[in-house]
Amino acid sequence: MGWRGFTLVELLIVLAVGSILLAIAVPGYGFLVNNNRLATVTNDLVTVLHLARSEAIRRGVRVTVCKTGNPGAVTPTCDVAAEWHEGWLVFVDAGMRGMIDADDLLLRVQEAAHPDTKITSRNYDDYISYLPNGRSQGSSGLANGRIKICVAGTRRDIVINITGRPRLDSGVC
Template identity: 45%
Template sequence: MQPTSWPSNEGRDVGFERTSLCKACTGKGVKSRRKMSKHREIEVLALMRTSSANAMQGFTLVELLVTLTIAAILLSLAVPSLASFVQSARLRGSSNELASALMFARSEAIKRGHAVTVCKSENPNALDPSCGTSATWQQGWLVFVDHDRDGVVDGSATPSDLVLRVGAADIPGLTVSVASNFRNYIQYTSNGVSVGSDKLADGNLSMCLNNKSQVLTIGTTGRLSISSGAC
């Protein structure tokens, strides 16, 4: 008889050792990952604290003073330019308004076949406005159908004179210089030709504000042109 052979324990021992090693490795890996995660959390928290500290820090007094100084310098440079722009816009607006009144008077004279006059007035917004030789052009003006061609609004004409439009350029500091021919009124005949107080056809009105001027020139045919310049 042959002796009975028993299975060897070598294979079992090897498997057990491998299993033990794997478990040991796994445990170390888990611990390592846990340590890394905690380290990252600490870094993130540190960054968040640093950002919060920087955000709460704000401006220093020196930085604030420098910023205010620069803002004041820029503002001091911008304000005069803005004021000059506003003054120029007002001057152009006033000259355009008077020019519009003159062109309207000329077109109405041609359309109606009657003389239409633009006179200066000190009460253009009154219920019963009137022309006035003592008034100034910047105080205001009237555009009216001048049936008797005397250069003033009155009820003596037949039919009575009819006021068509009123206007004013009463801006503080604005002055209007006119040729002697147009010192009181500008009248347009039915063919569009202009006539002034001296019975001449041409002349100009110069509007001045803040050393800048707008000159309205009326030619011999009654046509109007505008030019800019210095006072």
Template identity: 40%
Template sequence: MKVRGFTLIELIITLLIGSLLLAWGVPNYRDFKLRRMITDNANNLTYSLNLARAEAIRVGTDVEIDPVGGQWHKGWTVTVKGIGGAADYVIAEEDTMDSQMRFKLTNIASNKIIFNRIGGLKNNQPARFILKHKDMANDEKEVLVTMSGNIKVVNK
């Protein structure tokens, strides 16, 4: 009769290798997940900026991106300004980000982005958004908007 199964040594070695792989993989997965969150938020912002610029050109009027409650991490709205006394209307809204995300707009005093009818920034200077996670001090993304309205995402 042939006996089947594992020896105790084979089982211990397998468990040791498995635990080493988990000890190495779990922290890397966490960092990957946080970097992915930063990238997703940068992509959402870039989408909203491109939408606002395209709509400003299409409609021929100003389009604003305003932070909800004056704070960008709470989300934002994309609003087309009414022409000739017509009412403003919202074409897109972005929800609140994760509470651990840090989101900052620099170079703009009014804390909102306005695209003019030709797709350029109506603000008198280019905009620079910085996105990072509280637990990832060295990983951040910048979303840059030039005066002509071009949008670029940069890894830092």
């Protein structure tokens, strides 16, 4: 009975085929990961916008979503110098508009998105508030606007109409 096994040539052929398959699969996997990141951030932001709007209507008060540079702080605060991808807060905004005061009730804290994520906005540079009637109002004072979320060249927009309802749109970064 002879020895059974692979020859060196067979082993090299298997390694070459495996390397070629891996080289084809890795870029596709990166695309999948980036699309998943984009969908996750978009869903997180749309979820908090729906939460803020429904809480404003339910409680009969202003509810605000603002960006924060340190969502993990013991008492997180809104930060106009921060970027939206660093995290955001949802709170009942009873005091100074767009800023968390001692009287405000914090409803939700969102941790930072992946560093490759870029979130920009028009009319909502610092915060977006929802009034008791469900209408939105941005830090610019306007009701409607657009939040652009980009990950690796792929973009999804959250378009908020004058009644405060968000919808999704797509574009190019």
